[in-house]
Amino acid sequence: MSLDTNSDPQSPPQPIEPTKIAVLKHRRGSRWMHWINFPLIVIMIWSGLRIYWANRVYAFGILSWEWFMFFPESFYTALDLNQRLARGIAFHFTFAWLFTLNGIAFVIYTWRTGEWREMVPNRKSLRGSLDVLLHDLRIRKTEPPKRGRYNEAQRLTYSLVIFLGFLAILSGFAIFKPTQLSILTWILGGYTSARVIHFAVTIAFVLFFLVHILQVARAGWRNFTSMVTGYEVTETDTSGSNRTSPARQSMEAADG
Amino acid sequence: MAEKPELSMAAYRQRTRRSLLTGGLAALAGFAGWRWVQDQPQSHNIPTVLRKGHEFNEAVWSGLFREDHQARTFSRSAASILRVNGRQGLRSEIDLADWQFTVKGPDGTTLGTHVLNDIKQLDYFETTIEHKCIEGWAQITNWGGARFRDFMRLYEDQLPDNISHVYLETPDSQYYVSVDIETMRHDQTMLTYNNLGVPIDELHGAPLRLTTPLKYGIKQLKRIGEIQFLTEAGRDYWGERGYDWYAGL
Numbered sequence: 111m112s113l114d115t116n117s118d119p120q121s122p123p124q125p126i127e128p129t130k131i132a133v134l135k136h137r138r139g140s141r142w143m144h145w146i147n148f149p150l151i152v153i154m155i156w157s158g159l160r161i162y163w164a165n166r167v168y169a170f171g172i173l174s175w176e177w178f179m180f181f182p183e184s185f186y187t188a189l190d191l192n193q194r195l196a197r198g199i200a201f202h203f204t205f206a207w208l209f210t211l212n213g214i215a216f217v218i219y220t221w222r223t224g225e226w227r228e229m230v231p232n233r234k235s236l237r238g239s240l241d242v243l244l245h246d247l248r249i250r251k252t253e254p255p256k257r258g259r260y261n262e263a264q265r266l267t268y269s270l271v272i273f274l275g276f277l278a279i280l281s282g283f284a285i286f287k288p289t290q291l292s293i294l295t296w297i298l299g300g301y302t303s304a305r306v307i308h309f310a311v312t313i314a315f316v317l318f319f320l321v322h323i324l325q326v327a328r329a330g331w332r333n334f335t336s337m338v339t340g341y342e343v344t345e346t347d348t349s350g351s352n353r354t355s356p357a358r359q360s361m362e363a364a365d366g
Numbered sequence: 367m368a369e370k371p372e373l374s375m376a377a378y379r380q381r382t383r384r385s386l387l388t389g390g391l392a393a394l395a396g397f398a399g400w401r402w403v404q405d406q407p408q409s410h411n412i413p414t415v416l417r418k419g420h421e422f423n424e425a426v427w428s429g430l431f432r433e434d435h436q437a438r439t440f441s442r443s444a445a446s447i448l449r450v451n452g453r454q455g456l457r458s459e460i461d462l463a464d465w466q467f468t469v470k471g472p473d474g475t476t477l478g479t480h481v482l483n484d485i486k487q488l489d490y491f492e493t494t495i496e497h498k499c500i501e502g503w504a505q506i507t508n509w510g511g512a513r514f515r516d517f518m519r520l521y522e523d524q525l526p527d528n529i530s531h532v533y534l535e536t537p538d539s540q541y542y543v544s545v546d547i548e549t550m551r552h553d554q555t556m557l558t559y560n561n562l563g564v565p566i567d568e569l570h571g572a573p574l575r576l577t578t579p580l581k582y583g584i585k586q587l588k589r590i591g592e593i594q595f596l597t598e599a600g601r602d603y604w605g606e607r608g609y610d611w612y613a614g615l
Contacts, residue, residue, distance in 0.1 A: 130375050131372050131373065131374065131375065131378075132372065132373040132374075132375065132377070132378035132381070133371065133372055134369055134370065134371050134372065134373075137369060138369060145389070145392070149396055149400075161502065162502065164500075164501035164502055165499075165501045165502030165503045167503075195500070195501065196411065196412060196604075196607060196608030196609050197412060197416075197608060199500070199609065199610065200412040200413070200416035200417070200419065200420065200608065200610075201416060203419060203420065203423055203610070204415075204416050204419025204420075204422075204423075207419075207422075287427060287614070287615060288437075288438075288496075288498070288615050289435055289436070289437040289438075289579060289580055289614075289615045290427060290430055290431065290432070290435055290614075290615070292435065292436075292437070292438055295438075296438075300438075301496055301498065301504050302504055305502070335382060335385075335386075338382075338385050338386060338389045339378075339381050339382050339385035339386075340369060340381075340385070341373055341378055341381060341382075343375070343378065
C-alpha cells in the first residue's frame with residue numbers, strides 16, 4: 111500500500127537530465143471532502159462510544175470464552191465517555207446528517223469527475239493486494255505495479271472504506287428508525303443485528319484509520335501534501351515521452 | 367475554476383504555500399466551530415444547536431410517519447418478562463385497590479376519572495414486540511391491554527380538534543412524558559395491564575402503564591396517575607434532561 115508515485119520501472123533510461131513538475135493528483139472537491147470527513151467521523155465515533163457506553167455488551171470470543179471485551183473501563187474514563195448518553199445521542203443524531211451529506215457528495219463528485227476509475231478494484235485486485243501487502247511487510251522485494259494513481263491494495267481498501275461508510279449510514283438509520291424503516295432493519299437482520307453491524311463497521315473504520323496513518327507516514331511529506339495542495343511532484347524528462355503520469359491519465363479520462 | 371493538470375515547480379511552490387495557509391485556516395475554522403457548539407447556551411441540558419438538531423429530526427421523522435407502518439411483531443414464545451429499568455415515579459407507596467387516574471382537557475379541567483375495570487371494559491389487545499431502551503438494549507416481550515385509541519374515543523366529543531400531544535404523569539408527579547398524538551392513536555399504542563398474560567408487577571408500572579413499540583422505553587410511562595390532552599408538546603422528564611422530546615422509532 112505504498113503511496114509514492116516517484117518511480118516507474120517501465121521507463122527506459124534517458125540520457126537527458128530529468129526535470130521535476132507537479133502533477134494534479136487529488137482534485138479540489140476530493141481534498142475538501144476528504145478533510146471535512148475527518149473531523150466528522152471523529153465526532154461520530156466519539157459520540158457513538160458515549161452511546162455504546164450505556165449498553166457496553168460486545169466482546170470478541172467463541173461461545174462462553176471471552177477474549178476481549180469492548181472496552182476496558184479505563185478506556186471510558188480516559189475519553190470522558192461515562193454518563194454522557196444524552197449528549198452522545200445529541201451529537202450523533204445531528205452530525206450524522208453532515209456525515210451522510212458529505213459521503214453522498216463525495217460519491218456523486220467521484221462519479222461525475224470520473225475519479226471513480228482510479229479507485230475501483232477488479233478481479234485481480236485481491237491478488238494484487240496480497241503482493242502489495244507482502245512488499246510492504248518486506249517479505250517480498252519487488253514493488254507491485256500501480257494501475258493508474260493507486261496500487262491494487264489502495265484500490266481495494268479505499269473502495270471498501272467507502273462501502274463501509276455507507277454501511278455505517280444504513281445500519282445507523284436501521285437502528286435509529288427500526289419501525290419507520292422496518293424494511294431496512296429487516297435487510298440487516300433485525301435491530302440487534304443492525305446494531306452489531308454498526309459497531310463492527312466502526313471498529314473497521316478505526317483499523318483503517320490506523321493503517322492509513324501509518325502508510326501516509328511511510329509514503330512521506332510530498333505524498334501527504336498532495337492531499338492538501340492537490341499536486342504531487344514527479345520527475346519527467348524534457349522530451350515529454352513520460353507524459354502519461356497517473357493523474358494525467360485520469361484527467362484525460364475525466365475531461366476528455 | 368478547473369485546476370491545471372500540471373504545474374511548474376515555481377507555481378507549485380506558490381500553490382503549496384497558499385494551500386497550507388488555506389488548510390490551516392480551515393482547520394482553525396473547524397476548531398472554532400467545535401468550540402462554538404460546546405459553548406452554546408444550554409437548551410434542556412444540551413447545546414441549543416443540538417436541540418435544534420433533535421427538532422430537525424423530529425420534523426423529518428414525524429413528517430415521514432405513516433400510521434400503517436407497524437413495529438415488527440414476534441411469536442409469543444420469543445417473549446420474556448421485561449427487564450426492570452428506571453424507578454422514577456414509582457418510589458412512593460401505592461394502594462392498588464384504591465388506585466384511579468384522572469383525565470384532563472387542554473385547559474386543565476378534569477374530564478373524568480377511571481379505575482382499572484374501566485380499561486378492562488375496552489377491547490382486549492395483545493401483542494409481542496421488541497421493546498427498545500434508549501440505552502441500547504432491546505428485549506422481546508408481550509403486552510396485553512386496551513388500545514389507547516379506543517380509550518380516547520370516550521373523550522372525543524369533549525376534546526377540540528387540534529389535540530397534538532398527550533401528557534401522562536405518575537400519581538406522585540415525579541415522572542412525566544409528552545407523546546405526539548399520531549403515536550398515541552397508533553394501532554400498537556396501548557394502556558397496558560398485562561405482561562405475558564399476567565398482571566404487570568409494581569416495578570413494571572402496575573396497575574396500568576403506557577406501552578408502544580414506536581417509542582423508546584423512556585416514553586412508556588409506568589403507573590399512570592394522570593392523562594392530559596394537549597394542543598402542544600408538554601413537559602417530558604428525560605427531554606428536560608438532555609434527551610430528544612420525540613424519541614420515536
